[in-house]
Amino acid sequence: MTILTFTIILLIGAYFAGLLGSLTGLGGGVVIIPLLTLVFHVDIRYAIGAALLASIATSSGAATAYVKEGITNIRLGMFLEIATTIGAVIGALIAVYTPTNTIAMLFGGILIFSAAMTLRKKTQEASNDGSQLATLLKLNSSYPTKDGQVNYKIKNVGAGFSIMTVAGVISGLLGIGSGALKVLAMDATMRIPFKVSTTTSNFMIGVTAAASAVVYLQRGYMDPGLAFPVILGVLGGAFTGSKLLTKMNPTVLRIIFCIAITFVALEMIYNGYNHKF
Amino acid sequence: MKKILSKAYWVDRDVEKLVGLQLRYGVIISSLVVLAGGAVYLFQQGHIVVPDYTRFIGEGPGYTSFNGIFSGVAHLQAKEFIQFGVLLLIATPILRIAFSLFAFVLEKDKLYIGITLLVLCVILFSMFGGLKV
Numbered sequence: 001m002t003i004l005t006f007t008i009i010l011l012i013g014a015y016f017a018g019l020l021g022s023l024t025g026l027g028g029g030v031v032i033i034p035l036l037t038l039v040f041h042v043d044i045r046y047a048i049g050a051a052l053l054a055s056i057a058t059s060s061g062a063a064t065a066y067v068k069e070g071i072t073n074i075r076l077g078m079f080l081e082i083a084t085t086i087g088a089v090i091g092a093l094i095a096v097y098t099p100t101n102t103i104a105m106l107f108g109g110i111l112i113f114s115a116a117m118t119l120r121k122k123t124q125e126a127s128n129d130g131s132q133l134a135t136l137l138k139l140n141s142s143y144p145t146k147d148g149q150v151n152y153k154i155k156n157v158g159a160g161f162s163i164m165t166v167a168g169v170i171s172g173l174l175g176i177g178s179g180a181l182k183v184l185a186m187d188a189t190m191r192i193p194f195k196v197s198t199t200t201s202n203f204m205i206g207v208t209a210a211a212s213a214v215v216y217l218q219r220g221y222m223d224p225g226l227a228f229p230v231i232l233g234v235l236g237g238a239f240t241g242s243k244l245l246t247k248m249n250p251t252v253l254r255i256i257f258c259i260a261i262t263f264v265a266l267e268m269i270y271n272g273y274n275h276k277f
Numbered sequence: 278m279k280k281i282l283s284k285a286y287w288v289d290r291d292v293e294k295l296v297g298l299q300l301r302y303g304v305i306i307s308s309l310v311v312l313a314g315g316a317v318y319l320f321q322q323g324h325i326v327v328p329d330y331t332r333f334i335g336e337g338p339g340y341t342s343f344n345g346i347f348s349g350v351a352h353l354q355a356k357e358f359i360q361f362g363v364l365l366l367i368a369t370p371i372l373r374i375a376f377s378l379f380a381f382v383l384e385k386d387k388l389y390i391g392i393t394l395l396v397l398c399v400i401l402f403s404m405f406g407g408l409k410v
Contacts, residue, residue: 004323007315043333053366057308060300060369067297074293078377078392085399093408138388206300206370207396213367214404218342220335224359225328228315231366235308 003225006040011229013039018058018237023250024257025118025198027177027205028058028234033107034264037277042226044100044277048175049221052213054234055177059205061235062242066199069144073196076139076154076186077203080164084182084208087168092212095173096219104272107174111265114180115258122187122194126152129191133157143196152193160190172212177205296376303369307362314358321355371400 017031029051036047066072095103130140130153142151154160163185171178179201186197216222244250271277339345340360349357374397381389 001327002323003325003327004319006327007319007323040330042330045333046330053363056366056370057304060366060373061304064297064301067293067300070293072293074296074377075389078374078389078396081374081396082392082399085396085403089399089403089408092403138386207374207400210367210370211400211403214400215408217363217367218408220337220341222340222360222363223330223336224314224318224340224356224363226330227363228311228318228359231311231362232308232315235304 007225007229010040010226011233014054014230014233015237015240018054018234018239019241019244020237020257020261021058021234022238022241023244024115024254024261025179026114026261027055027179027202028238029055029176029209030111030114031261032230032234033175034111034268036226036230037104038264038267038271044104045221046223046226048095048103049213049216049223050226050230051175052209052216053222053227053231055175055209056206056213057231057235058238059177059202059209061238063199063203063206067203071143071195072199072203073139073141073143073192074203075137075141076192077200079137079139080161080182080185080200081204081207083161083164084168084171084204085211087165087170088172088208088211089215091169091172091174092215093172094169098173100277101272101275103174104277105269106170107176108265108267108269108272110170110174110176110178110180111268112262114178115261115265117180117184118254119258124194126150126193127155127191128153129155131155131157141196143193145195150193152196154190154192156189156191160185163189168208168211171205171208172215175209175212175216177202177209179205293380296373296380299376300369300373303365303372307365307369309362310365311359311362314355314360314362318355318359371397374400 013035017035018028020031021028032051032054033047036042037044134140134154134157140153142149167178167181182201183197186192339349346357346360350361378393
């Protein structure tokens with residue numbers, strides 16, 4: 001295969017990965033890793049490098065709109081980024097000593113968890129029951145809804161911070177945004193309304209991914225020949241996805257895709273178990 | 278200029294909007310650079326057989342260090358140009374933190390100036406801390 005054919009096929013594949021990531025809410029990087037490793041048989045280290053770039057591109061691209069609308073809680077994001085960036089640096093360090101097959105199996109596990117997370121019921125109500133620490137850190141805020149500004153308060157700051165550190169480690173180790181874990185920390189633990197937790201998580205993914213991306217770039221995980229089709233394809237797919245989401249209700253699609261992704265995840269685990277990475 | 282440095286100007290303009298715009302332009306500019314480099318790369322090397330990505334050898338210094346990437350860009354090398362776009366993309370969220378820092382300084386929010394500096398330090402440490410092993 002020539003470089004031209006390879007690039008075009010990968011560009012189309014990355015476009016659908018971005019579309020799928022956007023429609024399911026899993027993020028741009030998550031689908032890139034199985035696409036590169038299972039379909040193109042690319043070494044998982046190159047795949048991780050490319051996936052990190054896809055995560056940064058889609059999260060920064062999408063954050064624009066939410067930040068502008070005032071849904072994103074910037075103070076909360078900044079505070080939790082202490083946890084995710086430290087975690088990401090630790091993850092990138094552990095990655096050197098982790099066999100690629102283990103990384104592949106871990107990735108499969110996280111993928112199943114993420115798919116399950118997108119299907120579960122979310123916190124919609126704003127909570128009025130906040131903790132002292134949240135007040136001290138000025139984390140309580142408000143966000144716009146159909147019925148005007150709604151105030152919300154945050155609790156379990158310490159527990160949320162700990163889960164965020166784990167999310168950071170996983171993000172650094174696997175090269176993904178680990179949005180599902182971030183939403184779990186904010187949504188289930190800190191009781192933040194769903195719209196705020198997803199947009200704030202998305203806002204944080206770029207910074208978290210950048211913290212480990214600088215390490216991976218220097219380690220030679222980022223190949224320009226892969227980065228070029230992956231970045232452009234994923235961005236295009238994510239853009240189409242965001243346009244489609246305003247026009248239709250993706251619930252049924254989301255269920256179908258999450259089942260499909262579970263099979264992909266099982267294949268990653270199976271291949272990892274058989275030392276195929 | 279005086280207007281830009283006054284606090285009222287920023288409160289009016291809403292720093293959050295600027296952060297949003299910075300992120301958008303960062304992504305647009307970096308993908309344009311990647312696209313330009315990629316187009317030349319395909320034009321020059323499109324007919325060559327795909328390199329073996331199934332085995333990890335890692336990238337050479339030309340693609341992994343500031344010096345390597347910048348000297349490649351200066352010599353208009355296609356792949357280094359893509360890698361320069363990659364650098365710009367990675368810099369986008371990092372620059373966003375710097376923007377937030379600026380916003381918190383204007384708001385005189387000492388707690389969040391500290392928090393933002395801490396995040397910035399972690400990233401700088403991972404950049405220059407020699408973690409590549």
